[in-house]
Amino acid sequence: MAERGFVGKTSVLIRKDLLVELRGRDTLPPMLAFCVTVALLLAFSLPGNTVMQDAVEVPIGTIAIADVIAGFLWITILFAGLIGFARTFEVDRAEGALDALLLVPLDRSGLFAAKALSNLVYIVVVQLVLVPVFALFFSLGLGADWLVLVLVIALVDIGFVAVGTLFASLAAQTRSRELILPVLALPALVPIFLAAVELTSDLFMGGGFEAVAARGWFGVLIVFDLVFATVGALTFEFAID
Amino acid sequence: MSYGSTIALKPVDLTLYDGVTGLFGPNGAGKSTLLRVLTGLLRPSAGAALLHGDEIRSSDESIRRRIGYLGHEAGLYPRLSVLENLELFSDLHGLARGRVSEIIEQLDMGEWRATRVAALSAGLKRRAAVARAVLHEPDVLLLDEPYANLDDDASERVSATVQTWRAPGRVAVIATHGAKRVKAFADAGIIIQRGNVISYRRRTPTGYEVAT
Numbered sequence: 001m002a003e004r005g006f007v008g009k010t011s012v013l014i015r016k017d018l019l020v021e022l023r024g025r026d027t028l029p030p031m032l033a034f035c036v037t038v039a040l041l042l043a044f045s046l047p048g049n050t051v052m053q054d055a056v057e058v059p060i061g062t063i064a065i066a067d068v069i070a071g072f073l074w075i076t077i078l079f080a081g082l083i084g085f086a087r088t089f090e091v092d093r094a095e096g097a098l099d100a101l102l103l104v105p106l107d108r109s110g111l112f113a114a115k116a117l118s119n120l121v122y123i124v125v126v127q128l129v130l131v132p133v134f135a136l137f138f139s140l141g142l143g144a145d146w147l148v149l150v151l152v153i154a155l156v157d158i159g160f161v162a163v164g165t166l167f168a169s170l171a172a173q174t175r176s177r178e179l180i181l182p183v184l185a186l187p188a189l190v191p192i193f194l195a196a197v198e199l200t201s202d203l204f205m206g207g208g209f210e211a212v213a214a215r216g217w218f219g220v221l222i223v224f225d226l227v228f229a230t231v232g233a234l235t236f237e238f239a240i241d
Numbered sequence: 242m243s244y245g246s247t248i249a250l251k252p253v254d255l256t257l258y259d260g261v262t263g264l265f266g267p268n269g270a271g272k273s274t275l276l277r278v279l280t281g282l283l284r285p286s287a288g289a290a291l292l293h294g295d296e297i298r299s300s301d302e303s304i305r306r307r308i309g310y311l312g313h314e315a316g317l318y319p320r321l322s323v324l325e326n327l328e329l330f331s332d333l334h335g336l337a338r339g340r341v342s343e344i345i346e347q348l349d350m351g352e353w354r355a356t357r358v359a360a361l362s363a364g365l366k367r368r369a370a371v372a373r374a375v376l377h378e379p380d381v382l383l384l385d386e387p388y389a390n391l392d393d394d395a396s397e398r399v400s401a402t403v404q405t406w407r408a409p410g411r412v413a414v415i416a417t418h419g420a421k422r423v424k425a426f427a428d429a430g431i432i433i434q435r436g437n438v439i440s441y442r443r444r445t446p447t448g449y450e451v452a453t
Contacts, residue, residue: 095318097316099280100316105302105334218243
């Protein structure tokens with residue numbers, strides 16, 4: 001049998017991570033429980049019968065409900081992601097499998113890609129549950145703009161998992177990794193989540209693709225994704241070793 | 242090599258030769274630290290470990306391909322079966338599928354091939370771990386306490402597996418605090434105490450000679 005290449009070995013690692021998660025259910029259930037809980041609390045705490053164009057009173061003035069919903073949607077995804085990312089290397093640390101993995105002939109960027117793509121699967125599953133729940137609770141009627149929302153989510157997810165996986169590898173070397181990860185990752189994630197909230201808020205306010213794209217946030221997301229996917233792949237070796 | 246203020250391994254200068262070298266010493270002597278330095282997973286505070294003149298670094302893919310390592314832990318995924326674990330590492334090393342069956346048979350693990358590693362006894366887990374370490378027939382085999390928790394029969398199988406693996410150009414270092422079992426077939430022995438190598442001898446047709 002010819003030796004598998006980079007993609008083949010990376011696929012083997014992703015399959016392993018997903019199989020272990022399927023059997024252990026250590027990562028996804030806490031992420032999903034967190035998301036559903038936040039969505040429920042938010043549904044009960046916001047004024048009833050609100051529509052996206054309404055404004056709500058807050059102590060410092062008025063704010064569009066679309067901004068609130070978009071903000072909460074992405075904050076929920078952000079913290080659910082951090083819950084998942086903190087467990088990125090737990091499965092490999094048990095029984096010392098990480099040492100064995102670090103000695104296989106696969107470029108470290110392959111290991112990074114495998115971990116990032118496994119994390120991407122978890123984030124996408126969370127979003128597949130969370131976005132419909134938000135749509136149901138807050139009557140999100142985007143019409144054809146759902147596709148734009150999917151594009152926004154896809155662009156955010158790439159940068160999010162790249163940053164999360166890279167910092168998870170750094171945090172994995174420390175004793176208090178679950179505390180260290182947010183400290184390291186949150187500052188780096190500010191630009192991408194700012195862009196995510198702005199774009200999503202515009203969409204919820206009824207702006208179509210052209211109106212949303214005109215504000216330039218897509219550019220921020222694309223640059224962020226390129227920079228962190230590249231930095232992650234190149235520096236993962238130093239972080240994990 | 243030090244961990245904080247604790248010096249785990251004092252300066253070591255030796256050459257390992259083809260065959261099996263036993264690494265003997267009490268708990269805390271520095272055996273595991275020396276093995277981890279030899280894998281490249283641990284970077285020494287000073288100096289370097291060399292394999293045919295090339296520095297051993299775990300970041301070097303061509304070096305990794307040639308090293309088989311068993312640490313204190315099994316290096317296996319508890320939620321995967323023995324077979325799934327070995328197939329995983331076989332795929333990552335690009336081995337033929339037949340090799341997995343071969344090593345399972347060699348270590349008499351056939352009965353447990355479908356059992357998840359988490360459900361194995363300590364001894365069986367150790368055997369599966371040895372199988373994982375020798376699976377890709379590395380040039381350098383580093384085994385840290387491979388006989389831990391093994392009964393006599395299983396220990397014999399591990400020894401036989403190492404003997405089968407043995408070939409010209411291959412080097413094995415087997416760390417253990419119980420020297421008897423490894424001494425029976427080792428070509429050389431290193432005694433280490435409190436981080437110091439206090440003896441390194443090679444077997445000769447007429448006895449033992451001091452090695453360097």
